[in-house]
Every structure is written in C-alpha cells, then in structure tokens.
Amino acid sequence: MAGVIASLFVLSGCVVADMDSSNYKYVPWIQLFQKPEASGYTNVARRKADLYDCGVVPKGSLDDPRWSLNTLNPGESSEQSGIRSQKVMSCMEAKGYKVYGFDQCGPLKKPTGLCPN
Numbered sequence: 394m395a396g397v398i399a400s401l402f403v404l405s406g407c408v409v410a411d412m413d414s415s416n417y418k419y420v421p422w423i424q425l426f427q428k429p430e431a432s433g434y435t436n437v438a439r440r441k442a443d444l445y446d447c448g449v450v451p452k453g454s455l456d457d458p459r460w461s462l463n464t465l466n467p468g469e470s471s472e473q474s475g476i477r478s479q480k481v482m483s484c485m486e487a488k489g490y491k492v493y494g495f496d497q498c499g500p501l502k503k504p505t506g507l508c509p510n
Contacts, residue, residue: 447484
C-alpha cells in the first residue's frame with residue numbers, strides 16, 4: 394500500500410508545466426514571408442501581390458488569419474498541395490523574401506521580432 398501511495402506522489406510530479414493553449418498561437422502564415430532588409434516594414438500590399446504572382450489561389454483571402462499555404466485547393470491531392478506550396482515558397486525566395494518557420498517567428502505571446510507584419 395505504501396508503494397502505491399509513493400507512486401501516486403511520483404506520478405503527480407509529472408505535470409506538463411505549461412497548459413495555456415494561447416502560448417502556442419503563432420503569427421498568420423502570410424507573416425512568415427519577410428524581406429530581410431525590411432523585416433517589420435515589409436510592404437504588405439506588395440507581399441500579397443507577390444504571393445498571388447507565385448501561385449496562391451486568388452480566392453484565398455490573405456487577410457484571413459486562418460489562411461494557410463497548406464490548405465488543399467478543390468480537386469487537389471495532398472501531394473499536389475505539397476508541390477504547390479514548395480513552388481510558392483521557392484518563388485517568394487526568388488523575389489527576395491526570407492521564408493521563416495513558425496518557430497523562428499515565435500508564438501504571439503513571445504514573438505522573436507522576425508515576423509512582425
């Protein structure tokens with residue numbers, strides 16, 4: 394019996410330290426694309442035009458914080474979506490954008506400063 398009680402105390406110490414789900418909300422997808430020389434001052438209108446130029450479906454609202462480059466377009470397989478996403482990212486890099494990862498931008502509660510707009 395004492396072993397069971399001791400086990401409960403040990404197990405109760407194994408608690409996830411941070412259960413606040415808002416700590417894991419990241420910047421919108423569009424903010425991952427930044428001009429390195431102008432990070433934080435990236436021309437938002439130009440970036441949208443460049444994303445559409447690079448193959449983002451125009452009906453996708455880039456102003457919607459839920460917009461994602463990984464969203465499947467109608468009739469598109471996940472493989473086709475992956476290829477399209479890679480093409481868009483490569484095209485944006487060719488236009489001079491740095492494509493950051495969500496981890497590089499940081500969560501909204503603790504941004505790194507790389508993806509402010």
